[in-house]
Amino acid sequence: GAVVSQHPSWVICKSGTSVKIECRSLDFQATTMFWYRQFPKQSLMLMATSNEGSKATYEQGVEKDKFLINHASLTLSTLTVTSAHPEDSSFYICSAVDGTGMEKLFFGSGTQLSVL
Amino acid sequence: GESVGLHLPTLSVQEGDNSIINCAYSNSASDYFIWYKQESGKGPQFIIDIRSNMDKRQGQRVTVLLNKTVKHLSLQIAATQPGDSAVYFCAEYSSASKIIFGSGTRLSIRP
Numbered sequence: 001g002a003v004v005s006q007h008p009s010w011v012i013c014k015s016g017t018s019v020k021i022e023c024r025s026l027d028f029q030a031t032t033m034f035w036y037r038q039f040p041k042q043s044l045m046l047m048a049t050s051n052e053g054s055k056a057t058y059e060q061g062v063e064k065d066k067f068l069i070n071h072a073s074l075t076l077s078t079l080t081v082t083s084a085h086p087e088d089s090s091f092y093i094c095s096a097v098d099g100t101g102m103e104k105l106f107f108g109s110g111t112q113l114s115v116l
Numbered sequence: 117g118e119s120v121g122l123h124l125p126t127l128s129v130q131e132g133d134n135s136i137i138n139c140a141y142s143n144s145a146s147d148y149f150i151w152y153k154q155e156s157g158k159g160p161q162f163i164i165d166i167r168s169n170m171d172k173r174q175g176q177r178v179t180v181l182l183n184k185t186v187k188h189l190s191l192q193i194a195a196t197q198p199g200d201s202a203v204y205f206c207a208e209y210s211s212a213s214k215i216i217f218g219s220g221t222r223l224s225i226r227p
Contacts, residue, residue, distance in 0.1 A: 046214055
């Protein structure tokens with residue numbers, strides 16, 4: 001089946017630094033990718049929808065200047081958490097659609113971000 | 117606004133029994149629903165889906181039921197096994213072309 005690779009799986013950083021998370025579709029072209037964040041014991045909250053070659057669409061309440069999303073190719077989207085603070089510590093998950101419909105939505109394994 | 121919620125946050129089931137996880141949704145225009153399983157520290161894993169033109173769909177040991185009249189979904193797991201322990205989410209494909217997740221139910225299995 002289709003595979004979405006997310007890297008890194010965990011990262012620890014100092015407050016004020018930036019962290020980049022990569023999401024790759026390994027065996028299909030992903031015209032659309034989604035980024036979610038998940039706090040402990042809570043559901044996945046959609047942050048933004050990323051379309052290849054265009055600007056990401058952010059959900060209400062998500063700061064686009066803090067969470068920079070780039071979808072420069074059909075197989076790669078990146079999420080950069082800029083000037084990270086402890087409250088940004090969370091589990092970030094990406095997902096990708098292979099272009100043939102939402103029935104083919106695949107998730108990455110997630111990135112646990114801890115900001116000290 | 118759109119929302120998908122679950123009736124029970126936790127569910128404890130005896131090994132070998134059937135599990136039933138419920139979910140309510142609010143957007144009557146939604147036409148596609150998915151159940152996901154998430155194990156600790158991992159991304160969601162697709163279990164089964166159903167379109168709004170169906171009221172039942174079966175997979176291997178799992179069945180999804182859809183009641184559009186009351187906007188209710190359920191996931192039934194037959195002969196629950198220890199490996200079924202996880203958090204289960206229902207999700208709704210909204211008209212805005214995005215997947216919105218419900219609040220989740222943690223399923224624990226008693227030996």
